[in-house]
Amino acid sequence: MNTNGSGPAIVTRALERTIVGQEGVIEGLLLGLLCSGHVLLEGPPGLAKTLACRSLADALHGEFKRIQFTPDLLPSDIVGTRIFDQRESAFTTVRGPIFANVVLADEINRAPAKVQSALLEAMQERQVTIGPQTHPLPDPFIVMATMNPLDSEGTYALPVAQMDRFLLKVDVGYPSRTEELAILERFAIADAPVIAPVATLDQVREWRAQAHNVHIDDALKRYIVELVVITREAQHPAIDYGASPRATLAIANLARAKALLEQRDYAVPDDARSVAMLALRHRIGFNFRVSADGGASRVLEQLIAKVPAP
Amino acid sequence: MAFIGRAGSADLRSVTHPVLRTFTSIVLVALVATLFITTARGQSLQRLTITQLTLASDTTTPHLEVPFHLIVTAHVRERISELDNLDLPILAELELLGDEHTLVPQGGGTTYRETITVVAHHSGAITIAPVTLDAIDARDGKAKRYSSNSLTVHVAGLSAVAVTVDAWQGIRAFFAGLVKVVLLLVGIGAVIFVIAALIRRRPPPAPLVTLAPAIPVVRDPKAALREALATLRREPTRAGAMRARSIVRRMVGASDAETLADVLRRPLAADPSLRDLLRALERAGFTHDADLGVAVAAAIAQLEHMTR
Numbered sequence: 001m002n003t004n005g006s007g008p009a010i011v012t013r014a015l016e017r018t019i020v021g022q023e024g025v026i027e028g029l030l031l032g033l034l035c036s037g038h039v040l041l042e043g044p045p046g047l048a049k050t051l052a053c054r055s056l057a058d059a060l061h062g063e064f065k066r067i068q069f070t071p072d073l074l075p076s077d078i079v080g081t082r083i084f085d086q087r088e089s090a091f092t093t094v095r096g097p098i099f100a101n102v103v104l105a106d107e108i109n110r111a112p113a114k115v116q117s118a119l120l121e122a123m124q125e126r127q128v129t130i131g132p133q134t135h136p137l138p139d140p141f142i143v144m145a146t147m148n149p150l151d152s153e154g155t156y157a158l159p160v161a162q163m164d165r166f167l168l169k170v171d172v173g174y175p176s177r178t179e180e181l182a183i184l185e186r187f188a189i190a191d192a193p194v195i196a197p198v199a200t201l202d203q204v205r206e207w208r209a210q211a212h213n214v215h216i217d218d219a220l221k222r223y224i225v226e227l228v229v230i231t232r233e234a235q236h237p238a239i240d241y242g243a244s245p246r247a248t249l250a251i252a253n254l255a256r257a258k259a260l261l262e263q264r265d266y267a268v269p270d271d272a273r274s275v276a277m278l279a280l281r282h283r284i285g286f287n288f289r290v291s292a293d294g295g296a297s298r299v300l301e302q303l304i305a306k307v308p309a310p
Numbered sequence: 311m312a313f314i315g316r317a318g319s320a321d322l323r324s325v326t327h328p329v330l331r332t333f334t335s336i337v338l339v340a341l342v343a344t345l346f347i348t349t350a351r352g353q354s355l356q357r358l359t360i361t362q363l364t365l366a367s368d369t370t371t372p373h374l375e376v377p378f379h380l381i382v383t384a385h386v387r388e389r390i391s392e393l394d395n396l397d398l399p400i401l402a403e404l405e406l407l408g409d410e411h412t413l414v415p416q417g418g419g420t421t422y423r424e425t426i427t428v429v430a431h432h433s434g435a436i437t438i439a440p441v442t443l444d445a446i447d448a449r450d451g452k453a454k455r456y457s458s459n460s461l462t463v464h465v466a467g468l469s470a471v472a473v474t475v476d477a478w479q480g481i482r483a484f485f486a487g488l489v490k491v492v493l494l495l496v497g498i499g500a501v502i503f504v505i506a507a508l509i510r511r512r513p514p515p516a517p518l519v520t521l522a523p524a525i526p527v528v529r530d531p532k533a534a535l536r537e538a539l540a541t542l543r544r545e546p547t548r549a550g551a552m553r554a555r556s557i558v559r560r561m562v563g564a565s566d567a568e569t570l571a572d573v574l575r576r577p578l579a580a581d582p583s584l585r586d587l588l589r590a591l592e593r594a595g596f597t598h599d600a601d602l603g604v605a606v607a608a609a610i611a612q613l614e615h616m617t618r
Contacts, residue, residue, distance in 0.1 A: 215598035237406045266597040269569045295402040302405075302431065308567030 008034060008207050008261055014059045014198045015052065020186060021179035025052050027261070028170035028278060029144065033060075033204060034211045034257035037167025037250070038123050038143040040108075040282060044150050047172045053104040053144045060204055061197035062101030063138070069111035071154065075118035079128040080135075093130050098122055101138050101201065108145040109155040119143070120162045140204050160285065167250050168275070169282035171297070207260065214256035215266040219310035223269055224251045226307045227276050231284050231300075238299045240285035250279040269309040276304050355453055356394055358445040359387035361419070365441050365458040368425075374433055374467050377407055380426040382441050382458070387419040388448070396422075399439035404428040430465040437462045532617060534561040535587075539613040546606045551594035554609065558584075558591060587612045 008030055015026045025041065029052060032039040041049050050066065057064030067078060080096035097103065098119070105119060122128045123143050127136045145166070147158075163169075175183065216224075225248055232242030254275035259267040277300060286296040362385035372378040380401075384393060393413065411424035430436060441458040538554040545553070556566050562578035570592045573579055579588060590612045594605040 215596075217596045220596060237408070264593075266593070266601070268592050268596050270571045273569050274571075295400060298402060299405075309569045309572075310566075 007210075007263060008199075009263065010198050011056070011059050012261070014195050015055050018055045018195055019048050019052050020182045021175040022048055022052065022172065025049065025170055025172055028168055029053070029056050029142075030261060031254050031257045031275065031278070032144070032167055033140065033142055034207055034260060035167055035250075035253040036140065036142075036208060037253070038145070038165065040145050040147065040163070040166040040169040041172055042147045042149055042169060043172025044174075045148060047174065049144075049146050049172060050104060050106065053102055055195045057100075057102035058195040059198050060101065060140075061200055062140070063099075064102045064104070065097035065100035066104040066106060067097050068106045069108050069115065071110060071112060073111045073115045075115055078115065078119055079122060080130045082131040091131065093133065093135075095130075095135065096128075098128060099135070099137060101140055101142070103141070103143045105143055105145040107148060107155075109147050109158060112156055113159075116156065116158060116162060119145075120165050124165055140201060140208075163282045164244060164246055166282060168254060168278035170278060171281070210265075211253075211257045211260045213265070214259045216252060216256065217266070217310075220255075220267060220269060220272060221252070223307065223310050224248055224255070224272050227251060227272065227304060228280070230303050230307055231280060234303055234306075236299060236303065238286055238296070240287050242285075243280050243283040247279050247283045250283075251276055254279055273304060273309065277301070280304075355444055355446045356390065357388075357448045357451075358390070359419075359448040360443065360445060360456050361385045361387060363441065363443055363456050363458045365438065365461050367461060367463060372430060372463060372465055374430055374465055377427050377429045380428060380438065380461070382411075382422075382424040382426070384422040384443060385416070385419055386422070389415060390420045393420075393422045393443070395444040396424075397442045397444075398424070398426070399441065401426070401428055401438065403432075403436045404430055404438075430463070433465045433467045435462055435464050531561055534558065535613055535617045539610065539617055542606060542610050542613065546603070546610070548595060548602060551591060551602075551606055551609060554613075555588075555591040555595050558587060562588075583612070583616050587616060 011033075012026055012030055015029070016023075019026060025048070028039055028041070031037075033056070043049065054064050054066075056062075067073075076096065078096050078098050080094050080099070082091045082093050084090075085092050108116060108119070122137065126139075126141055127134055129135070228243050228245070228248045228251065230242075231239065231247075234242075251272055255267040255271040258271040258275055259265070262271070277297070280300060281297065284296075284300065286299070362383060364383050366381045366383070368379040368381055382396070382398065384396070386393075391413065406426065406428055408427035409424065411422065414421050414423070438461040440460045443456045445454065445456065446452065447454050534557055538557040541557065542550050542554040544550065559566060559568070559573055562573065562576050562584070564573040564576055564579070570588060573588055574585055579585060587609070590605070590609040594602065594609045597605045
């Protein structure tokens with residue numbers, strides 16, 4: 001286990017130098033990176049979501065692309081297309097913005113289902129097919145999709161099956177007064193500073209291998225299963241349906257990554273509990289009475305708290 | 311529906327087939343028309359003369375973790391079969407257990423009553439926002455939003471619980487509680503007086519056996535640490551580490567079902583050495599087999615340091 005400061009924590013520290021507050025977002029991005037998973041960020045505009053994603057790519061010396069989802073977007077605008085070159089008298093492939101290490105899908109719910117599924121298929125398969133050829137996506141490849149909860153008019157809600165493809169969902173909240181003052185002092189005159197690379201993509205692949213090898217004790221595995229099963233068996237009046245077994249895998253993987261961030265090669269119950277909300281919140285069907293802001297999270301917190309830790 | 315029932319039971323046996331077909335067609339047309347009217351009604355506001363819209367609670371003493379009911383009552387002058395566009399508040403601070411409603415023709419109109427069963431999981435004041443009802447006022451033909459009163463519930467853990475709909479009810483509830491407390495104290499005093507009088511009359515009983523000294527409720531922390539150390543030395547395995555972890559957790563008033571973060575938040579776990587010990591035992595409990603020996607040795611060293 002790497003504990004001399006060259007682990008993934010250096011990326012966290014680099015991001016913290018640029019982004020004021022938003023520890024949850026930074027940790028969510030790092031967890032997604034370490035687990036090869038994709039991240040859904042939900043929050044109002046102006047909360048440094050784009051800056052966080054761009055900074056992550058800069059810190060890793062990776063390629064960053066941003067796609068603004070709009071109702072008239074086409075799948076080929078994301079994955080790429082083939083165009084006819086008259087001089088060569090042949091078709092050439094033009095790769096879309098999805099060919100990047102860190103892809104920011106801004107306001108993913110503004111595009112129709114066909115475009116959403118094109119992106120989500122690429123996220124799942126980690127390759128895209130343009131014409132007769134299949135192209136692998138770069139490694140690491142992480143999609144960070146944003147949704148704005150305040151402005152739902154003219155949006156296409158993501159279906160449950162597609163929400164399930166995101167490893168975790170981070171609710172991005174407003175900064176505190178102190179943090180907002182720091183933002184004012186840091187960014188009032190100058191633009192956000194560009195982060196110098198602190199790690200390489202090879203290091204990211206190495207960290208992933210380390211995260212994969214983090215030990216999870218049998219008692220902890222049973223605890224993770226109980227955290228998911230309670231969402232299905234609690235018969236809570238606010239829940240229409242509970243989380244799928246994919247959530248169990250997600251919590252286990254996130255707990256491993258969390259342990260690695262804490263410079264441990266074994267996971268403890270706190271790791272599982274602290275990531276449970278990230279993995280479960282978007283995989284549970286809450287009914288309309290609690291779907292509004294805050295209520296669903298409170299219900300889920302109560303359920304998680306009911307499960308005895310090992 | 312009653313007309314269909316009567317026709318089916320008596321008259322249809324004697325009518326001919328064309329008559330039966332005609333009759334069936336009329337019934338189908340009537341059903342389709344009813345469906346259209348219902349759909350159209352659902353898409354627009356109802357035309358109503360609303361005379362009452364209230365939000366109340368069925369008890370003035372809701373207890374923590376004990377279900378109680380919120381009752382929404384609306385009365386309209388019209389005869390209606392359903393009440394559309396009634397918006398209930400989001401009960402974020404209460405857990406919803408059930409919800410049912412009835413519509414009863416009453417007093418030349420209709421009374422709508424919705425009973426929401428809820429339970430509170432934390433004590434303190436909980437304010438429930440008003441219920442709103444959108445309708446066209448039958449008196450002037452204008453679309454309006456009617457709003458009920460809001461409701462503030464003061465949930466108390468064990469004793470005083472007050473539900474105040476307005477200031478007067480709050481004062482009444484306070485004085486009622488005060489009277490109850492006074493009556494309770496008087497009752498307890500009377501019981502003590504009677505018991506004391508009876509004891510004075512009886513001769514004191516002679517002791518028959520000598521009881522063993524009682525086990526102190528508050529344990530000596532050093533003794534607990536020594537016990538954990540002995541456990542870990544006797545059994546330097548994961549199971550032994552979990553047993554030692556359990557002993558140290560009990561020492562700070564925590565249970566095995568809490569996570570380390572919960573345990574470290576306890577006031578008795580504020581000591582830095584104790585926090586290091588709790589972390590060392592957590593490592594010994596959950597680390598991989600290759601690291602187990604080192605983790606147990608680290609926990610033993612920390613225990614030795616603290617018991618010195």
